[in-house]
Amino acid sequence: MPRKSLLKQTLTLASLLSFSLFALYFTFVSPSTPNLTKINTQDSLFRSRENVAKEVKIYMYDLPRKFTYGVIESYDKSRGAQPKNDDSLLKYPGNQHSAEWYLFKDLNRPSHERVDSAVTRVDDPEEADLFYVPFFSSLSLVVNLNRPGTLIEHPAVLYSDEEMQESLIEWLENQEYWKRNNGWDHVFICQDPNALYKVVDRVKNGVLLVSDFGRLTRDQGSFVKDVILPYSHRINSYLGDIGAENRDKLLFFMGNRYRKEGGKVRDLLFQILENEKDVIIKHGAQSRESRREATKGMHTSKFCLHPAGDTPSACRLFDAILSLCIPVVVSDYVELPFEDVIDYRKVAIFVDSNTAVKPGYLVKLLRSVNTHRILEFQRNLYEVKHYFEYEDPNGTVKEIWRQVSQKLPLINLMINRDKRLVKRDLTEPDCSCLCSNQSGIQMTL
Secondary structure (H helix, E strand, O other): OHHHHHHHHHHHHHHHHHHHHHHHHHHHHHOHHHHHHHHHOHHHHHHHHHHHHHHHEEEOOOOHHOOOOOHHHHHHHHHOOOOOOOOHHHOOOOOOOOHHHHHHHHHHHOOOHOOOOOOOOOOHHHOOOOOEEEEOHHHHHOOOOOOOOOOOOOOOOOOOOOHHHHHHHHHHOOOOOHHHOOOOOEEEEEOOOOOOOHHHHOOOEEEEEEOOOOOOOOOOOOOOEEEEEOOOOOOOOOOOOOOOOOOOEEEEEEOOOOHHHHHHHHHHHHHHOOOOOEEEEEOOOHHHHHHHHHHHHHHOOOEEEEOOOOOOOOHHHHHHHOOOOEEEEEEOOOOOOOOOOOOOHHOEEEOOHHHHHHOOOOHHHHHHHHHHHHHHHHHHHHHHHHHHHOOOOHHHHHHHHHHOOOOOHHHHHHHHHHOOOOOOOOOOOOOOOOOOOOOOOOOOO
């Protein structure tokens, strides 16, 4: 009886709390109920609130060509490719950071092909709730072969990513809709951790589409306002049946052994795992041969190791998911995409770095997972794998736009809050509404 009484009191308290929150919302955010219909139909001030319930309208800037197709053209030119006379013949190079290409291509599709998308593209910026800035910032970062640390192969090709970033901001600052709301309703993609690094502090009000927050300061990035994107997988999706009998290797990893910051755990993992039976862990650079070897390894292993790179995330996690190879995540500050709809505890195993590098611990843990549990993990991976397929019409792109659309109420809050705040000189950035509290990752089976 005491336990039932406590449960009843808890449920009652939760109900009262929920009611209070709704009451506060309608008291401080909503207009008074008697005038709601009149305001929504006659005053455009509340148009955006009405759109939240129906659809989110997005306007894609028609940027100068140099920020989109021109980046691809410059990339090809720096590698000696012949110029194309038609933009439709240009192909986005690379794979890992190609989300910027897929989103751009999606918004350029006819409206009848974008069925059930959470955002509707509009041609009139006056109708828009959000503004998408389609600069290929990740590709721009790697256009020039003469970057520090690379060989000078084509010295005649002059391209500066920093100049492109500054040029983008200069262009934006001349746009009426950028100035109107201080950039809060703008969406930027900067999936590579270094993309837009020179100007990110000047676009931080906007929704940033990123792979993680590894290079962002606490007042620049947060999962509250931004969206975590998956890398595009580099190896072929596994097309076989769910099962453990054709996976004779326990654990697989192939990648750069030596990384910076949190990625230093890789070298420690190499030291304790490279001589373990049924474990394949090897150093490898990006190449076609490496991808073929990685595909074979992931498709024939029960578990795939995902240690941190120079930043908390890496493309290997998404390769593993598409391979139905159970990810073993050793990255203490990783943020994961689409976590409001995916419970990653059901598709991956998480081990904190200090525990993972204890000799014998990781292998013992994985050997203790029985076949029934492995099959359960694989079935769950199969259920969520479409979220990480950029080519799937119901896959990654659609989910990204859904995530972006959900930011609109917060965007409207910040726009209105920004307009009424008295400007203050603060010793520290005011990020009380935007910061996330990151915590360590616990091992979960």
